Amino acid sequence: MADNTFLAGQRPWLQRLGNLRNVVRQEMVTRQLAAHLPRGPLRVLDVGAGQGTQALHLARLGHAVTAVEPDGRMRAAFEEAARNLTDSQRDHVTLLASDLAGLASVTQPTAYDVVMCHGVLMYLPESRPAVAALARRVAPGGIVSLVARNGDAMAWRPAARHDWPAALAVLEEVRRAVEEGRSADYRNEIGVDARADTRASLTADCEAAGLELTAWYGIRVASDNVPVDEPAPEGDHLAVLLDVEERLGSTDPYRALGSLVHVVARRRG
Numbered sequence: 001m002a003d004n005t006f007l008a009g010q011r012p013w014l015q016r017l018g019n020l021r022n023v024v025r026q027e028m029v030t031r032q033l034a035a036h037l038p039r040g041p042l043r044v045l046d047v048g049a050g051q052g053t054q055a056l057h058l059a060r061l062g063h064a065v066t067a068v069e070p071d072g073r074m075r076a077a078f079e080e081a082a083r084n085l086t087d088s089q090r091d092h093v094t095l096l097a098s099d100l101a102g103l104a105s106v107t108q109p110t111a112y113d114v115v116m117c118h119g120v121l122m123y124l125p126e127s128r129p130a131v132a133a134l135a136r137r138v139a140p141g142g143i144v145s146l147v148a149r150n151g152d153a154m155a156w157r158p159a160a161r162h163d164w165p166a167a168l169a170v171l172e173e174v175r176r177a178v179e180e181g182r183s184a185d186y187r188n189e190i191g192v193d194a195r196a197d198t199r200a201s202l203t204a205d206c207e208a209a210g211l212e213l214t215a216w217y218g219i220r221v222a223s224d225n226v227p228v229d230e231p232a233p234e235g236d237h238l239a240v241l242l243d244v245e246e247r248l249g250s251t252d253p254y255r256a257l258g259s260l261v262h263v264v265a266r267r268r269g
């Protein structure tokens with residue numbers, strides 16, 4: 001397996017799963033994807049499934065899920081969360097120890113109706129080969145769902161926090177990246193040096209892989225700048241916050257400011 005740069009931030013990632021920022025992120029992915037799921041039951045592949053939030057949600061809906069995750073600790077978190085499934089739901093979940101580079105040896109080509117890869121591309125040196133590998137797994141007419149750091153709005157987080165020197169540094173990095181024809185680099189909230197994509201770069205990666213963009217969304221438009229340890233609110237407060245984020249994430253001009261960009265693309269039939 002290739003180096004997994006995410007591991008440097010694994011502990012804070014796992015500790016913060018219940019906090020506001022991750023709750024918003026996961027709920028937006030779930031809602032945005034729901035609108036595009038073909039009629040089920042579906043064959044789902046989740047690459048870099050981590051703790052399995054989305055994979056296990058789809059298993060609970062009765063779909064057959066194959067989850068690929070390179071790291072043992074993340075697989076353990078996935079297995080722990082899978083204990084809440086019923087026996088029959090669990091029978092339809094397969095968790096594989098592999099990564100994107102090993103996808104061809106552990107999964108069949110064109111075998112899945114839905115291929116997901118959420119929060120993984122930023123840990124890879126480039127996205128295009130990864131998107132091509134994901135596209136090869138999806139059946140004609142099926143969809144690929146990608147969530148990546150949004151390089152178009154990288155300065156928004158420090159600017160919204162009124163950290164002006166940090167915002168200026170990010171703007172400068174983005175300008176240099178455009179000038180040099182590369183992706184912008186950044187240090188993320190779990191302390192890992194990572195790489196941002198943009199909606200345009202992901203669209204081009206999808207097209208190069210024979211996928212047609214069907215929708216794009218912003219994730220965490222207005223609740224990205226809260227402290228990383230801010231707990232999720234409860235009850236009505238959380239419900240309305242999620243509804244607002246959902247609307248912002250699918251409405252211009254707000255969606256372009258999401259800290260993450262969610263792209264849904266279809267493989268031509």
Ligand SMILES: C[S@@+](CC[C@H](N)C(=O)[O-])C[C@H]1O[C@@H](n2cnc3c(N)ncnc32)[C@H](O)[C@@H]1O
Pocket residue numbers: 002003004005006013047048049050051052053054068069070071074098099100101117118119120123124
């Ligand atoms: C930020 S977590 C995201 C987990 C989950 N997809 C989600 O959105 O909640 C990133 C995950 O990607 C995995 N990962 C890192 N490099 C990978 C690679 N080359 N191939 C597949 N998964 C990878 C990590 O082990 C980690 O579980």
